[in-house]
Amino acid sequence: MAIGAGKTYKVPIGPVHVGLKEPITAWLDVDGERIVNATIRPGAIHRGIEFMARERNPIQVIYLAERICGICSFSHIVAFVRAVEDAAKIPVPARAQYIRTIVLELERIHSHILWAGVACYTFGYDSAFHLGMILREKVMDVLEALTGNRVNYGTGTVGGVRRDITPKVEKALREMIAFYKSEFSFFYNVAVDDPVALARMRNVGVLSKEDAISHCALGPTARGSGLRVDLRWSAPYEAYADLDVKPVVPQDYTGEAYGDVYDRFLVRVLEVYQSLDIIEKCLDGLPEGDLMWEPKLPKLLNYLKQADGIGMCSIEAPRGDDTHAIKLTGGEENVTWWKVRAPTYSNAVSWPIMFKGNDVADAPLIINSIDPCISCMERMLVTDVRKGSKQVVTRAELLQSCREKTRRLMGA
Amino acid sequence: MMLLFKILAGLALLVFASLLSLLFEGVDRIFHARMQLRIGPPLFQPFYDVLKLLGKENIVPRRAVAWAFNGAPWVAAATALMVFLYVPIGSLPPILGGEGDLILIMYLLGFSAVAMAVGGFASGSVYANIGAQREMVLMMSYELPLATVVVSMAWFAYRTGMPGAPFSLETYVAMPIWSVAGWTGIFGILALLVTLLFVVPAETGKVPMDIAEAKTEILDGLICEYSGRNLAMFKMAFSLRTLAMCAVVVSLFFPWSLGRILNLSGMAFFVVDFLFFWVKVFLVQVVGVTVIRTTFGRLKIWQASRLYWYQVAGLALAGMVLLSLDVIL
Structure with a gap:
């Protein structure tokens, strides 16, 4: 290991790499084990979603927006429908705002637990990863009971939400809150208090407060660096104005913000508890009333066709500020243009700073410290070794059993 | 006649050890999975893996040094396998008992690790290169505590007058080292045992010391470019090293014979x-x-x-000092 010899060689991390869940390439200039410089090469998965939206009306685009990301799908559609509501001046009933808030927080819980698990996996701590996945199932079940789906919920619409919180769902939600309040501390102990986890994450991928400001870091990445930024606190939307949401920053808990991967980990784990409190408060103060401003879809579409103007919305997604801007032209059915700025756009800029001076071993962890993603399967093979039978479960059968489970969870 | 018997017994033992190492790996994977609340693979999954790999195409990267790249897995597996010829199995003396001792075993295990690193360096891949560098650094780190353990034990055996050559494993099997030590000595031996247990993960390339093969960091590191037969050999080498290392730990620290406790004799005893x-x-x-x-x-x-150089080596030295005190007092 010729550290300090001045001779470097290039190591690519990505676009396809075991430790990464999303196709991004980081070309590292490595001296021994130390990263001297890093170049980020994105662009492996551009899908032209914004262009596709121009041939769809705003209601159709909701389902497109949901598929921008598999984890924060609801954040994207809330940002989108709020932008449309802004452009078309549509008021949203209070109950719908509360339900949106609840789903947003459920999504935050599932995103953060998934992320924490994947971060543990990245440094070889598989047990914590599996524990995280087991814990995450609970919130996925509740999301399914509430919306009927595990990932793309199809629950938000322009001017409201499409699913109500029934007493049964409320019971499931309260059960989930009680479950996490008692069980999640186990993950906290296993991951946050683990000496190896501390050794692997402390002082790794440091982003100082100044760098976080100058490089426009967002969300947990910025909060990990000690910045008090949280749109739920600084520019409350939906029901957050009624709630008292405070940004979670590490210095409030450990006394000092290092701005390293460990702080980002800590912020996310603590935000799970914060989300549980928010959901509890939302359930306690859930107002009665309509779910939608206009339940009749043709009427809504006609109204949107007449709407003219530019709408914008920024919300606090699990990974940071998610901003959507949209233009509707009067008389045009389709969206004129639509611009999405996901938090990773901003946070990715900080990567080269975080890489500098760290080890090659830290590279995937640093990449993951901002954002992971995961995709789903649509086919599977069931084998019975004892009987020697094999059976391919088709998409239709999976869909069928999935619907049956949903009905069971919804208690219908 | 004796030579023929030795060759046959040796061959049988090597085949047995190879199969057992894979079986133990299967159990290890199931236990690992159950502790994580997973079901885990079938018991014989390592066998399926190795058999499948043996039938697969063997790809040599264009930039690789072919002879070193192809030779390394075989050397790594063969040297790991040879350890079993020098380890006493229960009350059976080692097959090549007189011709090698603990020092040879340490060399064989070290040679196996070096062969892996050579294979990594010869792969012509940047990931394998990083992995090989890490393997070398790791070796340099854990060899100090390992050597301290071996030397302390041998010195202790020599000074307390345990029958047999101090570096021969048979000495420790014939007479448990715990029985000759006083109170300070027992603590010393415990310290050495813990030291050796610290070295086991590094020697076997398992978490938390699977640094040279870190999957999520450098894509399996030094075995990154390997496929087919070569990879099967590396897999064998890994499980054999695990088994060999555990066998050495047992021979040194847990030599008690069940046959002697049950007062068996003849065939049943062995x-x-x-x-x-x-x-x-x-x-x-x-x-x-x-x-x-x-x-x-x-x-x-x-x-x-750092862990091996400071904490673990410190522990080994503490064990050495305690054993010395035991002898002197």
């Missing part, structure tokens, strides 16, 4: 001790490898290095 030996090896592997790799995450190379 058979019971033979089986009991492997049970002990299995228990050491569960504690020293499976539980450890479930409980911890992976360390970084400099962290592992």
Whole structure:
């Protein structure tokens, strides 16, 4: 290991790499084990979603927006429908705002637990990863009971939400809150208090407060660096104005913000508890009333066709500020243009700073410290070794059993 | 006649050890999975893996040094396998007992690790190169505590007048070292045992010391470019090293013979001790490898290095001092 010899060689991390869940390439200039410089090469998965939206009306685009990301799908559609509501001046009933808030927080819980698990996996701590996945199932079940789906919920619409919180769902939600309040501390102990986890994450991928400001870091990445930024606190939307949401920053808990991967980990784990409190408060103060401003879809579409103007919305997604801007032209059915700025756009800029001076071993962890993603399967093979039978479960059968489970969870 | 018998017995033992190492790995994977609340693979999954790999195409990268690249896995597996010729199995003396001792075993294990690193360097891949560098650094780190353990034990055996050559494993098997030590000595031996258990994950390339093969960091590191037969050999080398290391731990620290306790004699004595030996090896592997790799995450190379140079080496030295005190007092 010729550290300090001045001779470097290039190591690519990505676009396809075991430790990464999303196709991004980081070309590292490595001296021994130390990263001297890093170049980020994105662009492996551009899908032209914004262009596709121009041939769809705003209601159709909701389902497109949901598929921008598999984890924060609801954040994207809330940002989108709020932008449309802004452009078309549509008021949203209070109950719908509360339900949106609840789903947003459920999504935050599932995103953060998934992320924490994947971060543990990245440094070889598989047990914590599996524990995280087991814990995450609970919130996925509740999301399914509430919306009927595990990932793309199809629950938000322009001017409201499409699913109500029934007493049964409320019971499931309260059960989930009680479950996490008692069980999640186990993950906290296993991951946050683990000496190896501390050794692997402390002082790794440091982003100082100044760098976080100058490089426009967002969300947990910025909060990990000690910045008090949280749109739920600084520019409350939906029901957050009624709630008292405070940004979670590490210095409030450990006394000092290092701005390293460990702080980002800590912020996310603590935000799970914060989300549980928010959901509890939302359930306690859930107002009665309509779910939608206009339940009749043709009427809504006609109204949107007449709407003219530019709408914008920024919300606090699990990974940071998610901003959507949209233009509707009067008389045009389709969206004129639509611009999405996901938090990773901003946070990715900080990567080269975080890489500098760290080890090659830290590279995937640093990449993951901002954002992971995961995709789903649509086919599977069931084998019975004892009987020697094999059976391919088709998409239709999976869909069928999935619907049956949903009905069971919804208690219908 | 004796030579022929030795060759036949040796061959039988090597085949047995190879199969057993894969079986133990299967159990290790199931235990690991169960501790993580997963079902885990079938018991014979390592066999399926190796058999499948043996039938697969062997790809040599264009930039690789072909002879070193192809030779390394075989050397690594063969040297790891040879360890079993020098380890007493229960009450059976080692097959090549007179011709090699603990020092040779340490060399064979070290040689196996070096062969892996050579294979990594010869791969012509940047990931394999990083992995090989890490393997070398790791070796340099854990060899000091390992050598301290071996030398302290041999010195202690020599000074307390345990019958037999101080570096021969048979000495420790014939007479448990615990029985000759006083109170300070017992603490000293405990310190050496813990030291050796610290070295086991590094020697076997398992979490938290799977640094040279870190999957999520450098894509399996030094075996990154390997496929087919070569990869099968590397897989064998890994499981054989695990088994060999655990067998050495058992021979040094847990030599008790069940046959002697049950007052057996003749064939039954050897058979019971033979089986009991492997049970002990299995228990050491569960504690020293499976539980450890479930409980911890992976360390970084400099962290592992520092751990071995300061904490673990310190522990080994403490054990050495305690053993010396025991002899002097």
